[in-house]
Amino acid sequence: MDPEDFRRYGHQVIDWIADYLSEVESRPVLSQASPGDIASSLPASPPAHGEPFENMMADLETVVMPGITHWQSPNWFSYFPSNSSGPSILADLVSSGLGVQGMLWSTSPACTEMETRMLDWMAELLGLGDRFRSTGSGGGVIQDTASSAAVCVMIAARDRATGGQATRKGVSSCSQQLTAYTSSQAHSSIEKAAGIIGMGRDSLRLIDVDDSFAMKPDALREAIKADIAAGCTPFLVSATTGTTASGAMDPLEDLLEICREFNIWLHVDAAMFGTAACCEEFRWIQAGCQEADSYTVNPHKWMLVNFDCSCLWVADRGALINSLSILPDYLRNQATDAGHVIDYRDWQIPLGRRFRALKLWFVLRHYGVEGIRAMVREHVAMVQELASLIEAEPNLQLAAPCPLSLVCFSHVDGDERTRQIMEQANASGNLSLSHATLGDRFVIRFCVGQWRTQRSHVEAAWKLLKSLSA
């Protein structure tokens, strides 16, 4: 496809997306496809000869769209928001067009230097403190997801606790069993990472939570002490600033004290709700994070950046690099040898990397800090109003504290009725909801974070939920 054909078809694709986004609200939010529907409309083999571009555009409508669940709908209230804002889509397009590889500074200096600067911007925006800035001994990097970030952090912490032996000689060379800690409400990626890095999922202790579903510091301390008494080496605590199920906030300052006492790496997973810290009035959610060893937030959730863009900061970049660096001869170069530059391939699992910093650059400049704050405040206000309505409704009850943009609730008649309400609401096509289990209770999660969502959408959703709950 030569540049002029690219120009022509590119305009068509931009128009197709603009049209899609202008009418996404009118589509049933959840795909109505059954297993196999989409596969059965795709040929069994690739075509021998090239087809006109128009064929693919036509098939987008007929083959692909029936299998699409509309995460960009303003009526999207389930899981988490996965925002594709205009400036982010276009920055990602620039990245695809340039097609550079950012594995080393030398393979495209702008890709590395802009990323370092954008992560410093983000650290300032969220009030993460100086330890995570590139100007000191720390620094930030863009990962694909908080799951991958967790693997990297756990490896660095594992190696700090074993003097690098776990990476060089293997976990089995360590004389003591390594143990890590997170709450029973933490994201599944922490347990998955424990399996990946070879410490074993069973050696991740799931610490009890209090009534607000936040980790109990006393329970953590007891677990650590018991493990030490049993001859284990506790090496990491993963705290959550906003759990997936209910948005619960672990008490970082208390956990920090415990981690200091026992010399344990404190990781903070703020993937979903960390964005709220851009507003002074919500910064309490992560008080103490400035003294943690690592911190993750996903701009690809609530901060208008399209997937993937997960930010990870570490206070000691040397720990991360020591664990993940390998320098084969074919990647050696003057800039790396001189030690004057960052090579981000040493901060992540993959070698190759896209120019993802462009998305942060475009989004932060297009909306400005105040624009992002305004969106966050609006979403929180909408959910706070909805929570009041739920609280006042005799048939419904709030299932957890609701400090930000996620409210969990259930029907007084119990789990079956609550599930029925969710399924009926989802089947209506008018919105999307997801669920969680809190305590033993099945609860509906209602999360506002799609940037197209207006008060009218939440009001319509409430009207439906109220009638289904009557």
Added chain:
Amino acid sequence: MDPEDFRRYGHQVIDWIADYLSEVESRPVLSQASPGDIASSLPASPPAHGEPFENMMADLETVVMPGITHWQSPNWFSYFPSNSSGPSILADLVSSGLGVQGMLWSTSPACTEMETRMLDWMAELLGLGDRFRSTGSGGGVIQDTASSAAVCVMIAARDRATGGQATRKGVSSCSQQLTAYTSSQAHSSIEKAAGIIGMGRDSLRLIDVDDSFAMKPDALREAIKADIAAGCTPFLVSATTGTTASGAMDPLEDLLEICREFNIWLHVDAAMFGTAACCEEFRWIQAGCQEADSYTVNPHKWMLVNFDCSCLWVADRGALINSLSILPDYLRNQATDAGHVIDYRDWQIPLGRRFRALKLWFVLRHYGVEGIRAMVREHVAMVQELASLIEAEPNLQLAAPCPLSLVCFSHVDGDERTRQIMEQANASGNLSLSHATLGDRFVIRFCVGQWRTQRSHVEAAWKLLKSLSA
């Protein structure tokens, strides 16, 4: 940014990329930036208020472009090709616009079902055999890179050898030391993965190579026997179909026999050169791969798909899923519970995932199988001609066999002179070259794979190299 603004700015970005691609050939291939140049032209803090989109577009030219190394230049001959073809850029744009999350089948069925079908298409294109097709017990998945694919494969193999104990109870619970094998010419990602999964980098044996830089089967067998005698558990051999340094092909059929004898997982890393297998006449490079346990190829290298898109196939998908699956309550859904669908989050490290199958769909349909074959054949022919010229040049010598699209050579005066030639050529701005060490020798790598590269570009490069070598 509302849909109409998106349309307007989107057309501008498309035009910017079309213009860039039409004149990329005229730019110096390697960025001339010094460390800190790009960072110093970026403000220290994010803007308080939003800026006009025009600002970002203007800064692309003045701030970003000086730090760009032009991987899309037809004069790109270093490392590996990282092709951003038109249909791939546009498919990725559609993916950004739809902004769906493919973590579960239910979160967007088209994302999952198209991926399964595209990986079946790719398996047919490359002649991988039925074991890797989704219709049997195997199947394919798109990973970001072959590095991440290696981690996933090594975890699955580790768990197969330990009955799942390594993931559940940790590597240290295994009574025997786990050992893995790859050649001394294998990609660094295999050693990196060995560190990540907790087996230890030291327990990856780097097997000797023969004169063609391919793994010696006898040396592999000896190493395995020695480890077994020492009480270790050999669990994985990673073979390379086309090494990074010189494109050497490990003898898969011999390795397969050894792996069968000792019940060891055979992984095939064909990241760069596997694409050649789309042509019957090059399929010899991977004879035997049809009986391996896993296989990786990166369409984001030589197959016109922009980064990231690495295809991984396994013969036993259950092994992969057992090692990587975690089902928290908040992700449970009817389709998953019924077992009728694939949830690709169980085939990879991250939870979230982009709709990357669209890129394969657009590229395979736009070019067709014959279009891709024609490109591969042209690139191979260009390099074969260049190799003949190098061979006929008294001052230069070929450093390794050159069966495909990569030729390695050196100057007869030795390493210093060879390095000087590479540095002078790169400094000219007219092309990009990279290097490797083969044996003890510093060699220049010349790789043709950028789809814009024509014979005239290779001829001009040869003219320059010849004069620098005189």
